Amino acid sequence: MALDLDVVRNIAHLARLELTPEEEQLYLAQLEHILGYFSRLDEVDTTGVEPATDLCVKGTEFRDDVVTNSPSVEDWLANAPSRRERFFRVPKIIE
């Protein structure tokens, strides 16, 4: 499970982070250092231990699915980096 530059590049691609070659080297070294410390988890046999997937003491509350007033379309679009009429504008993705 050793980390190398290809793995770092693949993670960066999955995370949609454009890294410079310097950053790739830096994160490779830092992640190796951090994961080295984390390897102490291997000391613990977790066979049969349930993963903690729910922190809510009494479970999640349900509510009726009813329409409520959220901020207006105009409020949401006010932060858009680029817009046209009532839409977010993005680069063309299908030629």
Next chain:
Amino acid sequence: MSELVWLSLAEAAERLERREFSSVELTEAVLRHIEATEPKLHCFLTYTPELALADARAADERRSRGETGPLLGIPLAIKDVILVRGVRTTAGSKILENFIAPYDATVIRRLREAGAVFLGKLNCDEFAMGSSTENSAFGPTRNPWNLDRVPGGSSGGSAAAVAAGQCFASLGTDTGGSIRQPAACCGIVGVKPTYGRVSRYGLIAYASSFDQIGPMTRTVRDSALLLEAIAGHDAHDATSSAEPVRPYAWELDQPLAGLRLALPRECFGEGLQNEVRTAVERVVAWFQDQGASVHEISLPHSRYAIPTYYLVATAEASSNLARYDGVRYGLRVGEEHGLLTMYGRTRARGFGAEVKRRIMLGTYALSAGYYDAYYLKGLKLRTLVRRDFEAAFTDADIVVTPTAPTTAFRLGERTADPLQMYLSDIFTISANLAGLPALSLPCGFDDQGLPIGIQLIGRPFEEDRILAAAHAYEQAHDWARQHPNL
């Protein structure tokens, strides 16, 4: 009127109630104090004096119509990861540098209903990731007790502003210690409520199974008042609990006789600053003198808390932060090169080094081939950490630890080594892994004059018990009356 800024929130509320001064007068005194001290500290990312005075006038008007309440007309400030409608909210990040919040977070809505006055938005580590506030894209905040030291983090602006008298209370958020560790560094009270106690609607998400909003104040009573105002179920946050909210401030006077304290031996080992150890031991001895019992326990999985937290929390962060893609809000870079380049370049330019590092770590922990070894392993360890606490609480009411292994460190001291920075949270992280309520309480100073904090951890939804114990200690000591010279 400058002495007004050092009143506790509860004292200020009483004197407003007696009409000794108006909220406008109180707010003006606070604004003058902010303007005098802020150049040294840099607590605020967005400062809104005009909005504050408008809130103050509205509060005075409500009072003149007969309304009362402990927060009516009280100036507060808010960590910049919580949305305040119409005000810029940056999360300490370039990627949200110009983002205007389109709605109020539930905690803000509740504070508005209670008549609070909002002074502005406080500095923090970018997306609440960090332990020193040095990861803010807008420059660090300085510790009011010593300007060469960090205020802790990630809620460093919130802690420093309260310690410096710039507001009567602030809201912080705590994912791995981000309320308690800066509270300890700045000599104030900070409370991380039980997971589910306070709604996160309108909080910019970092790690959703950990994040909690909580009060940061100069006294325990003030935290109790603020928690009471913000806690409770919210239909907008499905993880918020329907457990009834207790009248925390009314329940502060509880007897200490019979209280059972547990000290985890893992928290008193190597790496603990001597003065911190001595201060914490003195607090424990004081509780014993009051009739509390004290016994040593073991939390055998605490040595795994840091890696467990950093695997699970960064995995959640990598998913939560996927939304910053330059499409709907925030920075957009490189759209002329197509959508994929736009995503990658926007995120490369918008996020700082620590945020990228955590996204990388979390993406790795979740990625095909590594999921079982890292993310799933982390979730299983989280179960074991929770079980350690369940066992401890069968014959203890409160688990006591130092809040942090050292007092506030120097600016720049830990920035070169991310792992060293992560270890600042070694005592606070377990309460987040287990979802437990925990607070940090001032309990002395080291020989450099830097504040020391002690942490009290309670059972789920027993905020009342840790607040009452903290209040009793605070009443018998004068730490809450000491303020930094600015």
